[in-house]
Each structure stands twice: as C-alpha cells, then as structure tokens.
Amino acid sequence: MGGVPSSLRVGIVCLHTDPYAPPGSGDVGGMNVVVRHTCDALARAGHRVEVITRWSDPATAGREEIDGVVVHRLAVGPPRTVLKGENEAFMDDFGRELALLGPMDLLHSHHWFSGIAALPVARSWGVPHLQSFHSIAAPESTDLSAGERPESPGRLQGEAFLAQQSDGVLAVSRAEAMTALERLGAPPERLTVVYPGVDSALFHPAPETPGKRSSVLVAARLEPLKGVDLAIRALALLPVERRPLLRIAGGATADASFGPELLELAAGLGLRDDVELLGPQSRTGLADLMRSSTMVMVPSHSETYGLVALEAAASGVPVIASATGGLVEAVRDGTTGLLVQGRRPQDWAAAVDRLLAEPELRERLGRQGREHAVARTWDSVGAVVARAYRGVVVGAGVSAVGRA
Template identity: 75%
Template sequence: MCLHTDPYAPPGSGDVGGMNVVVRHTCDALARAGHDVEVVTRWSDPASAREETIDGVAIRRLAVGPARSLPKGEHEGLMVDFGRALGELEPRDLLHSHHWFSGMAALPVARAWGVPHVQSFHSIAAPERTALSEGERPESPGRLDGEAYLAQHSDAVLAVSRAEALTALERLGAPPQRLTVVYPGVDPVLFHPADTRPAGRPSVLIAARLEPLKGVDLAIRALALIPPAARPVLRVAGGATADPGFGRSLLALADELGAAGDVELLGPQSRTALAGLMRAATLVLVPSHSETYGLVALEAAASGVPVVASATGGLVEAVRDGETGLLVPGREPADWAAAIGRVTGDPALAAHLGAAGRSMAQNRGWDAVGDVVAHAYAAMLPSATVVG
C-alpha cells in the first residue's frame, strides 16, 4: 500500500522520490520470481488508469479523496477512507504498507482479514528536540504516535538500513525479532559508467526534491567558496514539493554569493535521463540533513561516479568513505568545498572511487532485494498473494 504517492508515477516531482523507486523495483522483482503482487495506491491523476498491470504487477488505484495531487500532510485525513476502500477488496494473504499513512489505513484491515501486516517506513519523523529535527519534522500531527504504534503492532518491520532499524528499535519500540534490514537495490544496466569521462568543466550533480531536507543550500554555499577558476557547475535534478518558490530562493542565494552562473536547476527527470546525467557528472553530491539510506548514492556508484555525502543516517552505509566516495561530517560549507575540490581536482582519485563504486553496485541488483523481501514474507506465510 502506498496511500500518499503512486510508485508507478515518474520520479522527481512532488512527493515522488526514492520510496517510489524502491517499491516499484521490489514489486517488479517479486513478480519476476513468480509471486502474485498487487500495488494499491490512491487515484490522484485522472489521466491514469484505475486498474492496470505493468511488468507483471497489478496496480489498483482507489478513488479516495480528490483525483489530484495533494500536499503530503493532507493524506492523514484520508487514512480512514483509504482503509475502508481497501477493506472492501477481496482478502489477500499479506499486506505490506509503505509510510505511516498506509500503515494506519491497512493494519486494521489486516487484522480484520486475519493476515500478517508488514510495515516499511522509508523515513521516520524526528521529534523537534533531536538533532535530526532540521529539515525532517513530522508532516502531520499524528505521525510520531502513528509510527510508534505501527512499529510495535505490525507483524514485521522492514528497514532500508541499519540506521533506520536502530531508530525503529530505540525510538519507536519495534520488537527486535520483527526487524529486517532490506537494503535498496540498483539497476546496473540502466545506471552504468560512461564509455569515456566527459571533457571540459567538472560538474557536480544533486538528484533530489527541492526541499530544505536535501541541503541544496549547503551545496551552493560550498560551491561559492571554491575559486572561480576551479569551480565546477552544480546541477540539481528534481522538482519542488510543497513550496514552488523554493527553487527561486536557491537561485537567489547563488546570485547573492556570486555563483549565479554556476547553478542549474534542471527540474524533474525520468529514470533514463537521470542515469545520463549521472554518467556525465564528475561527482554526485548528497548533502541531505538526513537520509534513511541514500538510493542516489548507490545509483551514482553503479554509474561509476564518486559520491560526496553527509556522514549521517544510512548514507554511512551507502558510501564507503575513502573507497567509493567521501563522507563529510557536519555542515560547514568550507568542509564541503574542500571535499568537492578534492575530487573534482584529482581525476585519478575520482576514477579510483568511481571504479570501486561500480564494483560494489554490481552485486546489488533488485532481484536480490526481492529475494530478501520474499524470505521475510515466507517467515509469516509459506506462500502468499501480496498487496504492497
């Protein structure tokens, strides 16, 4: 279940991001392995079909709420109606919810059907008193309590990193025996190295939604500290979420710091276009305040491109510091500028980091992810028709 976002919508715009990629590719892998998989989401685009099958996965879009995109936080008010519509379907063997909106809608249905409920969070809200509160606050009033309830009452919790599993254990009270870490995968055919490294001016790519959590402002401040003669161009691939003016504020910041001609906002990108942008980049930057894993870092690695990322959350697991990229502790622009300059100014280092990343990513295909998820399901059911 994915109440607030459609996993089969194009990534990069609105609240369509890494979670959608993980859900879609995991479902595709389960279907390839012979499992019956159905994705249930909200009908938010009148141009989309209410029911269809894509790559062996059945997609069902429930007519709950208006048939248009909504701000993420407004979906809390749709949980009851979504659960009611879900409960009117024929019972499935297992329900797997993604994000807390879906879980709160689906858990009562799973109990009514007498089937297991699996919860994936993909991110966990931080109380305001914690260090993670900047850029990652609860989007809606019930999130903190709702996540704790789901962690404690679901039959299994699948986390995308050890960092997220630890948060679910320590902050949410998830029973340790119900926790399983399932790292995201990558398509090493789509995301592959360039035949030759691009010549000319170095470029830095950020692939992220335009929102404070992703730290694009930090990247601009760091870029401005690099002398113009050595300064790479910064390209940002991704659309705005709640604030359509956020992109303009980033460009204004670049202008204020004397880097207006060095920052390009490219907007949302298809998966194919994103893969091409990664191959063309000198490095991929992930300056987020927090990431439960950091799928972009793995996609960059598969593309043979080094990563410079925040030393926080699941990024510590996605990037092997000094081997596939560099991790930067803290948020001082000067530290980030030094890390960027170290990679863009040393082609041999960039090539070494990129080759090691590619080698790591080739063992992280989506079929392996599907196998881990299927094993987690099998611990609860010998065979299942799965609703994701």
Template identity: 55%
Template structure:
C-alpha cells in the same frame, strides 16, 4: 498473465500518498517510489502476484495499470483526485482503508510510509493477515529543531509510527541505521525488525563510455526539492570552490506541494553567493535521463539532513561517479567512506568544497573511487532485494 510458481504469494504493497509509477523528484516522489516499484517488479518476475495500492491523485488515472509481469497498480479513491500537500494525507487514512475493502485475497500486506500502515494494519487484522511496515522516513521528536523552511510533521505521525512499529508483525528497514531508529525511537522489538537493502538497475545506471567527456565539468545533486535534502549546502559548497576549478552544479528535481517557494529561495541563494550562472535547475528526470546525468557528472553530492538510505548515492555508484555525502542515517551505509566516496559529518560549505575539489583535482583518486563504487553496486541487485523480502514474507504469511 504469465504462469506463476505453484507456491506464489499474493502480496499487497500499500503506498497511500504517492504512486510508485511516478518518477522520483516529481512532487513527493522520491527514493521510496523507486524502491517499491523495483521491488514489486522483481517480486513479479519471481512469479509472485503483486497489487500495489495507491491513492488517486488525478481524475485521468485509470482504475488499474500494469507495472510489469504479475504486478498491477490500483488507484483508490480517497480524498480529492488531485495532488495535495504530503501532510494532508493523514485526513484520507480512513477513506483509503474503506477503499481497500474489495481487494484481495492476499497472503501478506506490506505498507510503505506511516499513512499506508495506519490504513492497512486494521485491514490486515480484520482478515487474519500478517502486516509488515516499512517507514522510509521516521519523524523526529517534537523537541528536535526544524531545518529552515521545514514543515512540522502531521499531528498523528509520532504516535502512529510507534503504534505501527509495535503492533505490526514485522518491520522492513532499508538500512541498519533505520533499523536502529525503529528500535530505539519507536520501541519495536529488535527481533521483528529486518533489514532488506535496496538494489540498483545496473543496465540503466552504468558508467560512461570510455573517452566520453561532458561539455563542461559539473557536479550533480538529485532529489525532490525539499529543505530536508540540503540543496542550499550544495550551492554554498560549489560557491566556496576556487573559481579557477569551480564546476557547474546541476540540480535535478521538482518541488513538492509543501515547498513551492523553495526553488526560488535556492536561486536567490545562488545569486547572493555569485554563482547564479553556475547553478542549473533541470527539473525532474526520468530514470534514463537521471542515469545519463549521473554518469557524465564528475561528482554526485548528497547533502541531506536525513536519509534512511540515500538511493541516489547507490545509483551514482553504479554509474561510476564518486559521491560526497552527509553522514546522515543510511548514507553511511550507501557510501563507504574513503572507498566509494566521501562521507562528511560537517555541514560547513568549506569542508564540502575541499572534498569536491579533492576529487576533481586528483584523477587517480577519482578513478579509484569510481572503480570501487561500481564493484560494490554490482553486488546489489533488485532481484537480491526481492529475495530478502520473500524470506520475510514466507516467515510470516499465515
């Protein structure tokens, strides 16, 4: 292992239900996986020692795997060594906490998602360590209606998230919108909530070579195939664009264990709207493949019902691709309305169709959005994100 700085921190990043090594769009892997893996790598590059603790979901996974300089991914036995529905992971919290016992020593424990915090906060308390919590998504109250096909939250989530927000030494939010939710919905002390924005790898997500043109114009929607991501709206919007200028829609991602039928429902919708031949499902993509898909797209659409940030919007920006996004949570920060893309409060397909068509039909407008998006993304690196984390860690490390 390379020499580290004399004041290096020993950090545990806890990700119970999903491995940061998994590419987003596969199963339950999403933006959280990207954030944790890239922040871990950036922390390691700064000379800090990072253990990433996750649940074994396959018997073929090794005990450990190197994720980069000073970063070790550890697979812990908790529950069956196979993929399970996301909500089922609540049953493995106690077992995962026990599996953490041999590891350390650490200076700081940073949990990602509430499952992880429920296991790691008692672990941290027993050792006199500071515990930081990142939620990445926060449960709505039981009175909030579910989107069609959306799964109810696991039983302990509402009370568990509130407990973590109040009892952890700090909360790391990915956006100001998430920070506000943590304070007002979960009751956290505002002084203990810190916003650390994500970054983007501008060497991977970069604009297309000047003069290169995709074989046919398309818009892209990427993420795990989950009703919360609003892919049905993307399909309906493309269907509402006049046929003479209608682009293809490329959907990148894989269904999670909870929503095995969702892709078929989307195909049925496309067929009923007469655009089955214009909607392509390309499955989960590696980071480099997603980058290529984004840079060649004319528009990226992010129609999510809820997002703490919406990392794919930032990746599209770095790729020089204008974004049309829902005004949901952190997407209002990831996309600067009218500058790097368009943010829509309406979920009417006709409104989305007009926004997409407006970009497709106005090359000068599209170029201005593209340029502004690249400039903004250039100032958001993973190294900058890691610096923000370290500042939080040092203020709390005991």
C-alpha cells in the same frame, strides 16, 4: 495456515504516492523507486503482487497491470495530487476500500498513512501486516539543525503503534532500523534490514569527456532537508578558475518558492552562471546526468538510506555525502566516495577540490563504486523480501540480520 504456498498473493499499500506514476512527477522519489522495483522483482519470482494506491490522476486507469503487477487506484479523496500531509484525512476511507479487495496472504504498507489504513484490514482478514516507514517522524524536541522536521504528535504515535503491532518492520538501512527500535519501540526480533538495489544496466559508467567543464550533480527534491543550499555555499568557496558547474536535478514539493530561493542564493554568492536548476528528471534522464557528471553530492541533513548515492556508484561516479543516517551505509568512505562530517561549507568545498585535483582518486572511487553496486540487484532484494514474507506467513518471525 499449513504449508506456505510457493506463490503468495501480496498487497503492497502506498496510500499517498503511486509507485507507477511517471518518474519526476509529484512526490515521486526514492520510496517509489524502491517499491516499484521490488514489486517487479517479486512478480518475476512468480508472486501475485497487487499495489494499492490512491487515484490521484484522472489520466490513469483505476485498475491496470504493469510488468506483471496489478495496480489498484482507489477513488478516495479528490482525483488530483494533494500536499503529502493532506493524505492523513483519507486513511479511514482508504482502508474501507482496501478491505473490498481481499483477502490476500499479507499486506505490506509503505509509510505510516498506509499502515494506519491497512493494519486493521489485515487483522480483519487474519493475515500478517508488515510495515516500511521510509521516513520516521522526529519528536517536537528534535534539534532542527539535524535536518529533521518535527511532526504532529499523532504521526509519531501512529508510527509507534505500527512498529509495535505489525508482524514485521522492513527498514532500508541499519540506521532506520535503529530509529524504529529506539524511537518507536519496534521489537528487535521483528526488524529486517533490506538495502535497496539498483538497475546497473540503466545506471552505467561513461568515459569522461576531455576538455569538458567539471560538474557536480545534486539530485534531490527541492526542500530544506536535502541541504542543496550547502552545495551552493561550498561551490562559492572554490577558486573561479577550477570551479565546477553545479547541476541540481529535482522538483519542489510543498514549497514551490524554494527553487527560486536557491537561485537567489547562488546569484548573491556570485554563482549566477555556475548553478543550473534542471527540474524533475525521468529515470533515463537522471542516469544520463549522473554518468556525465564528475561527481555526485548528497548534502542531505538526514537520509534513511540515500538511493541516489548507490545509483551514482553504479554510474561509476564518486559520491560526496553527509556522514549521517543511512548514507554511512550507502557510501563506503574512501572506497566508493567521501563522507563529510558536519555542515561547514569549507569542509565540503575541500572534498570537492580534492576530487577535482586527483583524477586517479576519482577513477578508483568510481570503479570500486561500480563493483559494489552491480551486486545489489533488485532480484536479490526481492528474494530477501520474499523470505521475510514467508517468515511472517508461517508465524516464524523475521530475522533481525536479513538483508540484501
């Protein structure tokens, strides 16, 4: 292709969820945050960034420019939010509509729905295709105690095809990269780890309020994978006189009954006045909640990274998290927070009790967490992603050790 232009025209494909949808709505989660901030950083660096998603909200425009990023919303499927799995039926039609927008210098797909739709388009244009999964299907034989949901064989086969056929795979943690390598057969030379960044101006510390009741924040979608029930069970083991308030920020996804079930669990354990279900939050609302909390808990069965842990660190708040998946990389045990092995409520209660009893430890973890997080800027993430893009455009491959 000759020399690589300083400014690339990049297509960011997100079939099932709109990265520019209002935070706290629908299936908007960590992936949306990562995609949007990375796109904004690439646009600030002078690249022409175009996000292609499905038109699922009649109140939004079919095409608009936001912060220098062009957002295309393709009229594929019904103009409403659907259950995540239903997007599989739209892949072929979405790919046909996507093909009308090009060619571009490359396509970068997020989640397997997007990749299956976009890879054939990239091949028809003669341009590279990169894949980010954000979650990878578990085989049917997976022990569900590990927190992974088994998927249809079609998804695992589709993800393996994308991992092996794409020109590069961008993972948000070494844990995710190893899963792509071992489970999907991704060529190691095409794997790049790009850790997420954080907006350390939005997520910033605030002084503790003397005399205020201690609180633990769990920020997660309300689904079994996130392990919110473990946080409730741990809280029930703490003595009433020093029991903190548990605040749960997040909305239900497919199963709207899960939130009421959590409240029933709390009531059954005598915690009716100790657990608050706050619902989905805007980014500003989440930041306010974090800095006003004594600690943040991430009790997920598994996470590819765990962006909430980094946002808590930026807020100067210590984190208690599962010692699993990408959380081992998001939280530096004993430095920015505490990692808990296993899922015994007693062990989680002990970690909470320790932070409550040791204000000096809370202060140290919060301070060191902030120092760690402020170095993780979205512009640095954008720079690493841009290097990966240039690498595939010139056919030089993607470094297996690149990371922000």
